[in-house]
């Protein structure tokens with residue numbers, strides 16, 4: 001299926017994914033519309049800008065990263081600004097996704113047995129309702145909390161003369177620990193969104209997933225989108 005726009009052939013699912021999501025088109029289901037993908041990639045890009053400007057000013061062993069932005073002085077100068085941009089992008093992402101991120105009754109217990117079982121590939125939390133599983137929702141709240149923590153602890157380092165030394169020391173600790181935890185969870189997130197669960201990455205590039213992916217990973221969302229009728233297509 002394809003449409004012709006400005007002389008170009010654009011496949012129908014891709015065209016639909018520009019403005020709508022949670023809709024089945026042919027063999028695909030639109031999971032993230034263009035606005036969602038734009039916000040997510042703004043978060044990801046600003047996050048990596050923070051990483052490459054922050055790590056060289058943190059530990060000398062990462063000094064080589066500063067060359068990517070023109071040297072250590074440049075890294076030191078622009079890191080707070082990339083941090084503010086990252087926070088603003090995260091804020092957009094937070095409010096954009098919030099309506100989909102309320103925990104359902106059957107999504108409690110993700111901190112314990114469910115998480116272990118999920119990571120051991122025992123089973124998908126298949127019966128859960130909603131577009132996202134409990135682990136994704138937990139990750140969502142954690143990264144947003146961490147983004148706030150990084151911003152708040154970053155301000156006294158940015159304007160050191162306006163804050164007492166003890167507070168600056170606490171902020172260094174909070175900033176570093178939050179970053180380490182954040183970075184580890186982002187590595188896990190990228191792994192889950194790419195190599196570990198094939199078919200997921202296209203949700204953030206093309207905007208769509210296959211019917212098979214949706215049925216396997218989020219069966220309730222699949223039923224909601226297709227109206228429970230697998231043969232129903234738009």
Ligand code: HEM
Nearest residue numbers: 031043044047136137139140143186190193200201203204
């Ligand atoms: C290269 C880096 C990244 C890749 C490849 C990536 C990939 C993805 C993919 C494929 C999804 C869609 C999952 C789905 O539809 O079920 C997603 C969702 C999400 N991403 Fe990323 N992402 C990256 C960076 C980040 C960063 C830096 C953040 C930091 C806040 C982030 C936060 C989220 C959140 C909160 C969600 C929704 C919940 C979830 O699916 O876990 N992502 N990401």
